[in-house]
Amino acid sequence: xxxxxxxxxxxxxxxxxxxRRSGVPWLVILLLLGxxxxxxxxxxxxxPAQVVQTAKVREVIAGAxxxxxxxxxxxxxxxxxxxRAATVSSKVMGRVMEVLIEEGMAVEAGQVLARLDDSNIxxxxxxxxxxxxxxxxxxxxxxxxxxxxxxxxARFTQLQGRxxxxxxxxxxxxxxxxxxxxxxxxxADIAVAERQVDDWKQQVADMVIRAPFxxxxxxxxxxxGELISPMSAGGFTRTGIGTIVDMSSLEVEVDVNESYxxxxxxxxxxxxxxxxxxxxxxxxxxxxxxxxxxxQKATVKVRIGxxxxxxxxLPEMGVKVAFHTAPAAEPxxxxxxxxxxxxxxxxxxxxxxxxxxxxxxxxVREGRVERRAISTSRTARDETTVASGxxxxxxxxxxxxxxxxxxxxxxxxxx
Numbered sequence: 001x002x003x004x005x006x007x008x009x010x011x012x013x014x015x016x017x018x019x020r021r022s023g024v025p026w027l028v029i030l031l032l033l034g035x036x037x038x039x040x041x042x043x044x045x046x047x048p049a050q051v052v053q054t055a056k057v058r059e060v061i062a063g064a065x066x067x068x069x070x071x072x073x074x075x076x077x078x079x080x081x082x083x084r085a086a087t088v089s090s091k092v093m094g095r096v097m098e099v100l101i102e103e104g105m106a107v108e109a110g111q112v113l114a115r116l117d118d119s120n121i122x123x124x125x126x127x128x129x130x131x132x133x134x135x136x137x138x139x140x141x142x143x144x145x146x147x148x149x150x151x152x153x154a155r156f157t158q159l160q161g162r163x164x165x166x167x168x169x170x171x172x173x174x175x176x177x178x179x180x181x182x183x184x185x186x187x188a189d190i191a192v193a194e195r196q197v198d199d200w201k202q203q204v205a206d207m208v209i210r211a212p213f214x215x216x217x218x219x220x221x222x223x224x225g226e227l228i229s230p231m232s233a234g235g236f237t238r239t240g241i242g243t244i245v246d247m248s249s250l251e252v253e254v255d256v257n258e259s260y261x262x263x264x265x266x267x268x269x270x271x272x273x274x275x276x277x278x279x280x281x282x283x284x285x286x287x288x289x290x291x292x293x294x295x296q297k298a299t300v301k302v303r304i305g306x307x308x309x310x311x312x313x314l315p316e317m318g319v320k321v322a323f324h325t326a327p328a329a330e331p332x333x334x335x336x337x338x339x340x341x342x343x344x345x346x347x348x349x350x351x352x353x354x355x356x357x358x359x360x361x362x363x364v365r366e367g368r369v370e371r372r373a374i375s376t377s378r379t380a381r382d383e384t385t386v387a388s389g390x391x392x393x394x395x396x397x398x399x400x401x402x403x404x405x406x407x408x409x410x411x412x413x414x415x
Contacts (some may be wrong), residue, residue: 006387040248049409052397054364058346059392073263074323078254078300080274081246082315084213087221087240088113091206093229096222096299101242103220107211114241116228118207125200132193139186146179180257216245250306251287254321255299264289264323275318278382283307284321322380349379351396361390362397364410369397371406 094116101113112141153172222228222238229237252272256264264286272282281308290301304321306313352374353360363370390396397410 012014028199037383049367049411050401050404051413052232052401052410055348055398056334056352056396057386057392059299059394060344060346071323071325072322074256075320075327076254076256076258076323077318077320078252080250080315080317080319081182081253082245082248083249083251084215085218085233085243085249086212087219087243087314088209088212089115089230090209091204091229091230092228093237094118094207095240096226096228096238099220099222099224099241101217101220103217105217106215107244108214109112109211109219109367111211112208114209114213114222116207116209118204121200121203121207125197125204128196128200132190132197135190135193136374137184139190142179142183142186146183149175149179166175187319189212190405199354209241210247213244213246215246218240218245219243235258247311247313248309250315252284252304252306252319252321254302254304254319255294255297256302258293258298261289261300261302269324271322271324272304272306273320273322273382274313275320277312280312282310282313286323344377345390345392346383346388347386347396348398349382349384350398351400352376352379352384353400362400362404364395364397367409367411369404369406369408371408 026350045170050361094113097117098111098115100115101107104332107113148170153169153176154197155172157169220242222241228239228241229239231239266286268282268286270286274280284304285307287303287305290303351361353362355373358373359370359376360373363372372389375387377385377387379385395412397404
C-alpha cells in the first residue's frame with residue numbers, strides 16, 4: 001500500500017511551480033512594451049526639424065481715430081522705368097574698331113563709348129585739305145599780277161593824251177578787272193574747299209560714338225569687328241553700341257483701374273514696395289496721370305516719382321504702390337493730450353491660411369508649432385491687421401507648408 005501511495009503522490013501536479021513558471025512571460029511582455037514605447041518616443045524626438053521662415057507679430061500705435069496719419073486709398077502694381085534711357089548708335093554705317101564700355105559702367109556726357117573704322121574718311125579729309133592748299137597757292141600766284149596791272153592802269157591814266165592813248169588805258173583797266181575776277185573766284189573756291197574740309201572732319205567725328213547724357217551702361221550690344229548701322233540692315237548688322245540709363249530719372253509706372261482713378265491726384269503721397277525688398281517702404285509722390293485710358297484693360301497709366309533716389313532701385317523691377325490720403329492737420333495740444341492711442345497688431349499676409357471659414361496661423365513656441373485660429377480686420381500692402389488671437393512679439397510662420405502638423409519641430413531659417 002505504501003508503494004501505491006507513493007506512486008499516486010508522484011502523479012500530483014505542483015501548482016506552485018506552475019505559477020512561478022507562468023509569471024516569467026508576463027514580465028517579458030511588459031519589458032518589451034516598455035522598450036517599444038521608449039523606442040517610439042526616441043524616434044519621435046529625433047524627427048528632423050523643418051526649416052521655416054518666420055516673422056514677429058508687430059504692434060502699431062496710431063493716434064485716436066487716425067489723427068495726423070494718412071490712410072491707404074488704393075493699391076496698384078507696376079514696374080520701375082527710366083524716364084531717360086537711350087540705345088546709343090552711330091549716324092552712319094561702319095565697322096566697329098574699339099568698344100570702351102562694359103555693363104554697369106558709369107559714364108559722363110560726351111564720354112567716348114566706341115570708335116568706328118575711319119580710314120576711308122581720313123583719306124577724303126586729306127584730299128580736301130590738299131585742295132584748299134592748292135587754291136590758296138593759286139591765289140598767292142595771281143595777287144602780284146593784279147598789283148602790277150593796277151600800277152599800269154595808274155601810269156596810263158597819268159600819261160593819257162601825252163604818251164599813252166585811250167586804247168592803252170582801256171587795256172590796263174581790262175587786265176585789272178580780269179585779275180580781280182580770277183582772285184574772287186579763287187576766294188570762293190577756297191571757301192568751298194574749306195567747307196568740304198569741315199564736312200570731312202564732321203564725318204571723322206561721327207566715327208567716334210559718345211554718351212549723350214550721364215548715366216549707367218545697362219547693356220553692351222556690339223563687339224570690335226561687327227558692322228553697326230543707325231537703322232536695321234539685316235544679317236549681322238548691329239543697331240547700337242549699348243544702352244545708357246539715367247538712374248536719376250527712375251520712376252514708377254502703374255496701371256490703375258479706371259473705376260478708381262478718381263482716388264488719384266497729382267502730388268498725392270504714395271508708398272512703393274519693391275518685390276526684391278518686401279520690407280522696404282519707399283516714400284513717393286504722384287507725378288502725373290496720363291490723360292488717356294487703355295480700352296482693352298480699362299486702366300489709366302499713372303507716373304509716380306521717388307522722393308529720394310537709391311542705388312538699390314533698378315529699371316524694370318516689379319513694384320507695388322499704395323496711394324495714401326494727405327495727412328490730416330495736427331490737432332491742438334489739448335486735443336492731442338485727450339486722444340487715446342490706438343494699438344493694432346500686424347503680421348505679413350503670407351502667414352495667414354484659410355481653413356473653411358476661419359483664418360489660422362502657425363505660431364512657433366519653444367521650437368515647435370502651434371496651430372491657432374485668429375480674427376482679422378483688413379489686409380493692405382501685403383500686411384494683415386489681427387483683431388484677436390495673437391499677442392505682440394509672438395513668432396508666426398510665413399508661407400507654411402501644407403504638410404505642417406500641430407506640435408511638429410521647426411527651425412527658423414537664417415536670414
